[in-house]
Amino acid sequence: MPAPIRLRELIRTIRTARTQAEEREMIQKECAAIRSSFREEDNTYRCRNVAKLLYMHMLGYPAHFGQLECLKLIASQKFTDKRIGYLGAMLLLDERQDVHLLMTNCIKNDLNHSTQYVQGLALCTLGCMGSSEMCRDLAGEVEKLLKTSNSYLRKKAALCAVHVIRKVPELMEMFLPATKNLLSEKNHGVLHTSVVLLTEMCERSPDMLAHFRKLVPQLVRILKNLIMSGYSPEHDVSGISDPFLQVRILRLLRILGKSDDDSSEAMNDILAQVATNTETSKNVGNAILYETVLTIMDIKSESGLRVLAINILGRFLLNNDKNIRYVALTSLLKTVQTDHNAVQRHRSTIVDCLKDLDVSIKRRAMELSFALVNGNNIRGMMKELLYFLDSCDPEFKADCASGVFLAAEKYAPSKRWHIDTIMRVLTTAGSYVRDDSVPNLIQLITNSVEMHAYTVQRLYKALLDDISQQPLVQVASWCIGEYGDLLVSGQCEEEEPIQVTEDEVLDVLEGLLVSNLSTPVTRGYALTAIMKLSTRFSSVNRIKKVVSIYGSSIDVELQQRAVEYNALFKKYDHMRPALLERMPIMEKTATNGPTEIVQTNGETEPSVVEAKHPPPVTQPANQANDLLDLLGGNDVVPVIQTTMPTKPASAGGELLDLLGDLSLSGIPPMTAYSKNGLKIDFTFERANPNPNIAVITIHASNSTEADMTDFVFQAAVPKTFQLQLLSPSSNVVPALNQGTVTQVIRVLNLQKQQLRMRIKLTYTHKGSPVQDLAEVNNFPPQSWHAHPSLGLIG
Amino acid sequence: MNSAHRQGKLRLQKWYTATAERDKKKMVRELMQTVLARKPKMCSFLEWRDLKIVYKRYASLYFCCAIEEQDNELITLEVIHRFVELLDKYFGSVCELDIIFNFEKAYFILDEFLMGGEIQDTSKKSVLKAIEQADLLQEVTWTPGVTSM
Numbered sequence: 001m002p003a004p005i006r007l008r009e010l011i012r013t014i015r016t017a018r019t020q021a022e023e024r025e026m027i028q029k030e031c032a033a034i035r036s037s038f039r040e041e042d043n044t045y046r047c048r049n050v051a052k053l054l055y056m057h058m059l060g061y062p063a064h065f066g067q068l069e070c071l072k073l074i075a076s077q078k079f080t081d082k083r084i085g086y087l088g089a090m091l092l093l094d095e096r097q098d099v100h101l102l103m104t105n106c107i108k109n110d111l112n113h114s115t116q117y118v119q120g121l122a123l124c125t126l127g128c129m130g131s132s133e134m135c136r137d138l139a140g141e142v143e144k145l146l147k148t149s150n151s152y153l154r155k156k157a158a159l160c161a162v163h164v165i166r167k168v169p170e171l172m173e174m175f176l177p178a179t180k181n182l183l184s185e186k187n188h189g190v191l192h193t194s195v196v197l198l199t200e201m202c203e204r205s206p207d208m209l210a211h212f213r214k215l216v217p218q219l220v221r222i223l224k225n226l227i228m229s230g231y232s233p234e235h236d237v238s239g240i241s242d243p244f245l246q247v248r249i250l251r252l253l254r255i256l257g258k259s260d261d262d263s264s265e266a267m268n269d270i271l272a273q274v275a276t277n278t279e280t281s282k283n284v285g286n287a288i289l290y291e292t293v294l295t296i297m298d299i300k301s302e303s304g305l306r307v308l309a310i311n312i313l314g315r316f317l318l319n320n321d322k323n324i325r326y327v328a329l330t331s332l333l334k335t336v337q338t339d340h341n342a343v344q345r346h347r348s349t350i351v352d353c354l355k356d357l358d359v360s361i362k363r364r365a366m367e368l369s370f371a372l373v374n375g376n377n378i379r380g381m382m383k384e385l386l387y388f389l390d391s392c393d394p395e396f397k398a399d400c401a402s403g404v405f406l407a408a409e410k411y412a413p414s415k416r417w418h419i420d421t422i423m424r425v426l427t428t429a430g431s432y433v434r435d436d437s438v439p440n441l442i443q444l445i446t447n448s449v450e451m452h453a454y455t456v457q458r459l460y461k462a463l464l465d466d467i468s469q470q471p472l473v474q475v476a477s478w479c480i481g482e483y484g485d486l487l488v489s490g491q492c493e494e495e496e497p498i499q500v501t502e503d504e505v506l507d508v509l510e511g512l513l514v515s516n517l518s519t520p521v522t523r524g525y526a527l528t529a530i531m532k533l534s535t536r537f538s539s540v541n542r543i544k545k546v547v548s549i550y551g552s553s554i555d556v557e558l559q560q561r562a563v564e565y566n567a568l569f570k571k572y573d574h575m576r577p578a579l580l581e582r583m584p585i586m587e588k589t590a591t592n593g594p595t596e597i598v599q600t601n602g603e604t605e606p607s608v609v610e611a612k613h614p615p616p617v618t619q620p621a622n623q624a625n626d627l628l629d630l631l632g633g634n635d636v637v638p639v640i641q642t643t644m645p646t647k648p649a650s651a652g653g654e655l656l657d658l659l660g661d662l663s664l665s666g667i668p669p670m671t672a673y674s675k676n677g678l679k680i681d682f683t684f685e686r687a688n689p690n691p692n693i694a695v696i697t698i699h700a701s702n703s704t705e706a707d708m709t710d711f712v713f714q715a716a717v718p719k720t721f722q723l724q725l726l727s728p729s730s731n732v733v734p735a736l737n738q739g740t741v742t743q744v745i746r747v748l749n750l751q752k753q754q755l756r757m758r759i760k761l762t763y764t765h766k767g768s769p770v771q772d773l774a775e776v777n778n779f780p781p782q783s784w785h786a787h788p789s790l791g792l793i794g
Numbered sequence: 795m796n797s798a799h800r801q802g803k804l805r806l807q808k809w810y811t812a813t814a815e816r817d818k819k820k821m822v823r824e825l826m827q828t829v830l831a832r833k834p835k836m837c838s839f840l841e842w843r844d845l846k847i848v849y850k851r852y853a854s855l856y857f858c859c860a861i862e863e864q865d866n867e868l869i870t871l872e873v874i875h876r877f878v879e880l881l882d883k884y885f886g887s888v889c890e891l892d893i894i895f896n897f898e899k900a901y902f903i904l905d906e907f908l909m910g911g912e913i914q915d916t917s918k919k920s921v922l923k924a925i926e927q928a929d930l931l932q933e934v935t936w937t938p939g940v941t942s943m
Contacts, residue, residue: 006943060819087905120924127910129812188916235916247866283872358835
């Protein structure tokens with residue numbers, strides 16, 4: 001039998017194949033030869049054959065018949081065989097294979113082999129892909145090797161131990177004694193792998209973490225030596241001494257320093273040193289700085305250090321290297337909650353990143369920009385964000401639009417600005433706006449009573465330009481239906497009123513009905529709008545005609561509406577005005593988060609309503625006792641019983657209370673903290689659509705005679721919860737209850753456990769700093785029971 | 795951590811978590827498509843499933859590493875660079891063909907440099923020396939008559 005062809009020969013041959021089919025043929029031929037060679041138990045060439053098989057496996061061809069051969073190679077005494085055998089094992093014999101366990105004995109023997117390179121192979125294989133059973137069987141051997149003085153083996157044993165612990169965490173204890181003097185090693189390989197091992201242990205076990213805290217001084221010393229020592233050619237990377245080890249140590253310090261004051265203090269100096277002395281011209285230096293920043297932010301560092309860290313990130317943002325900019329944005333996003341003010345200083349740089357070419361950077365910049373929006377910068381920020389919305393990729397538009405709406409709602413300086421912003425979004429990114437935005441916008445518009453004329457005029461003009469963006473069209477139709485009378489009477493105060501006749505308006509609405517661009521939902525809106533105008537316009541006959549035409553529409557929804565509206569004209573004409581009267585101010589549901597007083601610049605509006613209170617009347621309303629006396633669109637009528645704007649009551653002969661229950665989550669507010677004149681109340685809402693998220697608004701008030709400045713509220717929850725703290729309305733709690741600071745907390749409570757929270761308050765009062773910690777345990781039971789809230793407009 | 799691949803052809807791959815063959819193929823395909831679609835001006839990181847992918851292009855080869863959320867992307871770039879340097883030193887100005895024809899050696903180097911996704915030794919000299927010694931050992935233990943793979 002001729003010798004099997006050599007590996008390189010095979011590779012060369014296969015690469016000459018011009019088609020997939022040709023390649024497949026060659027592979028099959030060679031596989032057949034290899035298979036018969038295996039059958040003959042040829043020891044000499046087994047190694048070569050397996051190597052060829054591994055090559056073919058890498059090309060994507062099956063190689064399972066080589067598994068047992070790998071085992072034979074591992075068992076062989078020849079180093080060549082073992083080398084290929086173990087490689088094959090790592091590629092073909094992962095723990096999902098039946099024969100995986102057969103390796104155990106060989107590995108055990110090889111771990112005790114006289115040649116360190118054989119031992120190394122065994123450690124490597126075990127450490128890369130050993131199964132839990134294998135790890136259990138061989139942990140003792142690994143532990144032994146961890147104590148050897150041979151640094152080549154010791155470093156490998158350390159990483160192997162890491163794998164064992166990952167697979168079988170209970171075995172962690174047995175490695176503890178061997179870790180005693182790992183850090184006194186001079187060899188960088190051992191040092192590096194030891195730090196990895198210690199990190200793994202500390203991450204997995206709080207006891208280990210406590211135990212290893214005492215290593216902090218030693219770690220600090222090692223790090224210091226690395227920085228201060230002169231050039232060491234063996235470990236130098238672009239002028240920095242062993243950056244890999246530095247980064248690993250920084251990471252371990254992070255874990256040890258987290259929530260521990262003493263450890264954090266012990267590492268303050270070295271962190272400052274690394275932060276200021278590291279060369280930043282190359283990626284290596286920045287990698288170390290990055291890790292340093294992460295550590296500073298996570299431990300209990302003093303504020304000066306934190307500011308230093310954020311400034312480093314700020315400098316990163318200006319770096320030419322986009323990778324650096326990217327990690328900066330990511331890190332800033334993580335810290336924006338806790339160090340909001342420090343991050344604000346870099347706002348303009350962040351906003352510039354919106355114009356970056358890289359998608360990932362743009363996304364980060366967008367998220368961060370939204371996090372930085374507050375009452376003071378809303379106008380400027382919104383300009384940038386709207387510009388971004390205009391020009392960004394479609395994948396961003398939906399999120400950006402939602403973000404704009406949210407920010408506008410929270411911080412709009414005036415109603416007019418708010419409406420304008422909404423209009424801008426609808427006209428530029430109207431088709432990307434989320435479906436649930438439409439009812440929210442409608443609600444917003446309804447509640448901005450004095451802007452109705454302006455709003456409907458602007459929407460009407462937008463419709464004349466473009467009817468393709470459905471959300472815009474829907475909102476516009478709804479508004480025209482509600483406020484069409486204002487439109488034709490030219491009542492707009494905010495800008496030049498346009499001259500529009502009833503017929504022109506009806507033309508536009510009818511146009512929507514017939515257009516191909518309109519979706520069925522939009523058509524529904526349009527039809528209802530036309531119907532509503534029958535009580536606001538005088539061209540009732542035209543409307544009647546339109547409505548009756550659609551009574552035989554193919555679209556079932558339209559047909560139903562038309563038929564019912566027809567019925568309104570015919571049998572229930574006396575009810576029509578009442579049914580189609582102006583919508584009252586709606587109570588806000590939990591869809592948009594917390595209710596807040598809209599911050600204005602001199603234009604104060606007690607805008608959105610609090611839960612459970614009846615809607616206030618902001619205009620001198622005609623208290624119409626007689627429901628029928630409402631033709632001609634008077635303003636808001638405080639009618640508690642409302643009707644759905646899209647579907648009137650079906651035949652029943654009386655006004656039905658369709659939406660009786662407008663109650664919200666019905667969770668009572670509570671006082672979370674009251675001490676030294678500072679009182680903090682919590683109010684609750686549930687976020688729709690996710691009922692597992694509780695939205696808590698804190699209201700901090702101050703009954704003493706001096707202001708509380710630099711007020712910072714922080715909160716922590718048990719591990720089964722997740723918490724997100726949004727930015728506060730301000731840092732000053734004015735004295736004598738003259739105002740409140742509000743802040744929103746969102747808590748995700750997937751396991752529906754009882755909500756508990758620990759809060760930390762810091763502020764300056766009469767010149768001295770005050771700090772207090774408290775537990776909040778008196779959450780009402782409803783705050784963690786999930787039930788869906790009711791939507792308002794269908 | 796996965797390693798090198800070219801315009802659609804995989805040259806090396808190293809998995810540190812047990813994954814079904816089928817899933818591996820799927821992931822590699824997906825990853826390749828995503829990475830190859832990246833334009834030169836874009837940054838070296840991307841989010842993929844719940845991992846971060848760090849990639850760097852050297853001539854015709856893309857080297858990709860999948861790391862976890864809490865890992866440092868910038869140092870991973872250095873890890874990739876170190877690996878390429880090792881290959882370069884070993885093969886003497888490495889090119890793609892070297893890796894194709896000597897894939898098993900490339901694996902040996904990788905396995906001497908990383909274990910379970912972590913660096914074994916931060917000294918280039920140390921890693922290369924170990925490989926050298928192992929190669930010598932291999933020379934010595936060939937079966938008479940057979941001189942190479």
